[in-house]
Amino acid sequence: MLFNSYPFILLFLPAVLVGYFWLGQRSNLTPVIWLAAASLAFYAIGNWQFVALLLASIAFNYGVGHLLIVAKLTPSRRRAVLALGIAGDLLVLGIFKYAGFAADNINALFGTHFAAHILLPVGISFYTFTQIAFLVDAWRGQVAAYALPHYALFVTYFPHLIAGPILHHKDMIPQFAREETKHPDPHLMLCGLIIFAVGLFKKTCLADGIQPLVALAFEARSPSFDQAWLGALAYTFQLYFDFSGYSDMAIGMSLMFGIFLPVNFNSPYKATSIVEFWRRWHMTLSQFLRDYLYISLGGNRRGRVLRYVNLMITMLLGGLWHGAAWTFVVWGALHGAYLCINHAFNALVPNIATPLVRMARAAGAVLTFLAVVVAWVFFRAERVDWALRILGAMASPTNIVFGREEIAALVLVSIYAALVWLAPNTQAIMGYDHGHRRVGDGLRAGRMRPLFLYGASLVLALGILGIQSHSEFIYLRF
Incomplete structure (x- = not known):
């Protein structure tokens, strides 16, 4: 779904706003879940086949981040966990974004016929870089233990999901947690x-x-x-x-x-x-x-x-x-x-x-x-x-x-x-x-x-x- 489309402007955005502020009168967490679910729906409308990949990326990085923040690991094990997290993110990004480019160049150099034409998930570069920054900051000891709904919303927040900006957890998650944002201004x-x-x-x-x-x-x-x-x-x-x-x-x-x-x-x-x-x-x-x-x-x-x-x-x-x-x-x-x-x-x-x-x-x-x-x-x-x-x-x-x-x-x-x-x-x-x-x-x-x-x-x-x-x-x- 595009921002510059009638369904988004006349249907999706008003419905999400109404639901967000209506739920905000009842609790502080429910609007966060609603907005994260709406963001996933926004992504699924045009990229349904990659929703599972996005959810897997969120679960993987949240789990790695939890280990770095909460688990009492030795410095060497913390570095290994960070390396595993970044390698996993870059591996997924590399497969979906660069496998075709690598195959084409190998074919041109060696006369081979490798085929690697993989559909590129929209926004994968943005949500990957956003989460890599989260992992690095977690390793540096600069991240608090965030609740999963807040982290999921931080990654999927639909105004940024498909084309940026690259968000920073310190800036966004505290805003999602504030009580004042749940009431219309x-x-x-x-x-x-x-x-x-x-x-x-x-x-x-x-x-x-x-x-x-x-x-x-x-x-x-x-x-x-x-x-x-x-x-x-x-x-x-x-x-x-x-x-x-x-x-x-x-x-x-x-x-x-x-x-x-x-x-x-x-x-x-x-x-x-x-x-x-x-x-x-x-x-x-x-x-x-x-x-x-x-x-x-x-x-x-x-x-x-x-x-x-x-x-x-x-x-x-x-x-x-x-x-x-x-x-x-x-x-x-x-x-x-x-x-x-x-x-x-x-x-x-x-x-x-x-x-x-x-x-x-x-x-x-x-x-x-x-x-x-x-x-x-x-x-x-x-x-x-x-x-x-x-x-x-x-x-x-x-x-x-x-x-x-x-x-x-x-x-x-x-x-x-x-x-x-x-x-x-x-x-x-x-x-x-x-x-x-x-x-x-x-x-x-x-x-x-x-x-x-x-x-x-x-x-x-x-x-x-x-x-x-x-x-x-x-x-x-x-």
């Missing part, structure tokens, strides 16, 4: 509805609206210079509004339950360096890779050379996390190289004269954006050679075919660029503060309330009218 429900409406508009009107232009580059056999650039930029903005829209919708519907999700997207194309870009793009994945991979590899504690090696390993694995294809490996390698260059530049040029700061930031923003666009070409292309063909066209300004279609595309891409760089993001408009659990203070005080309500109603109406029969979020495939 009109302010949070209003703010949640507004944020959900904005996210729906971004997806159905903006992301889906520019999607046809992507074909100019990625479905043409020999795109011209202008077609390659327009198609690459169209995908850059499509992915931006698709991911931003999903993130807003997840935060908005979660607020209706009184639960604050972490911000996962913060105007990344406004970044002035690639380091800043990764602090703004898919923020929970960046934090996971930093805390549980990069730092575990040694981070920057073992000298500059090993720091760059660790960055490259982290980003290569981050690329593979997105998909089992060489295009994602190249995408990860590019971003690893970008980060190494960025850190090397910061080390060699630690300070810039004050009069040049604004100019340097502007140049950094342009360079960062262009680097990101180049990497997105590999991210979107079906094969590496197709990506290189598009990049070759982007580097050939002599091959220009600037007709009526290209002029219309340029106008549309320019409008999207203005929205990305000039408009404030949703959390700035709504004053969403995940850390302090605050949102919509201006609305609560009554300032500009009619404007917000009229605007949100219009945006929600446009978003609903823009719903197509089947328009998945791009991050569902990861």
Whole structure:
């Protein structure tokens, strides 16, 4: 089931909200069980064949975590239990996500005919990484003993289950256990509805609206210079509004339950360096890779050379996390190289004269954006050679075919660029503060309330009218 669908908006979400708050008047635990069951139902509607796998993953990781938290084991046995838990998670992820990729490469190298075409369970990367973080923290002694219903809801919570963000147990489980979240808060429900409406508009009107232009580059056999650039930029903005829209919708519907999700997207194309870009793009994945991979590899504690090696390993694995294809490996390698260059530049040029700061930031923003666009070409292309063909066209300004279609595309891409760089993001408009659990203070005080309500109603109406029969979020495939 998709968030941008009539059954979800008109039936599923209202029914789950009503049941959650009705049960909340009777006990503190029953609403948690209801919400976990509803999340499993949400997953089963489109992925019924993988519900057993999800339940098995929850049971396995909860059991391993219980051993690490409660059982009095020796340090060596605790390490063995942790290794068993992580190995089990990665084995399942590897079989379902990477077995086909491995088989294809073995066949290409040795002329064999192994067949390993396995259907990918939606959301497996997100719930696997969420639980690996739980196990590592349990081994570090940073996890309390959680009740099974709360843990199950933490893993299956439907606003995040299919496409993130990657949740952290310390942040989410205490919220699920709070008595206050079991009773409707009109302010949070209003703010949640507004944020959900904005996210729906971004997806159905903006992301889906520019999607046809992507074909100019990625479905043409020999795109011209202008077609390659327009198609690459169209995908850059499509992915931006698709991911931003999903993130807003997840935060908005979660607020209706009184639960604050972490911000996962913060105007990344406004970044002035690639380091800043990764602090703004898919923020929970960046934090996971930093805390549980990069730092575990040694981070920057073992000298500059090993720091760059660790960055490259982290980003290569981050690329593979997105998909089992060489295009994602190249995408990860590019971003690893970008980060190494960025850190090397910061080390060699630690300070810039004050009069040049604004100019340097502007140049950094342009360079960062262009680097990101180049990497997105590999991210979107079906094969590496197709990506290189598009990049070759982007580097050939002599091959220009600037007709009526290209002029219309340029106008549309320019409008999207203005929205990305000039408009404030949703959390700035709504004053969403995940850390302090605050949102919509201006609305609560009554300032500009009619404007917000009229605007949100219009945006929600446009978003609903823009719903197509089947328009998945791009991050569902990861």
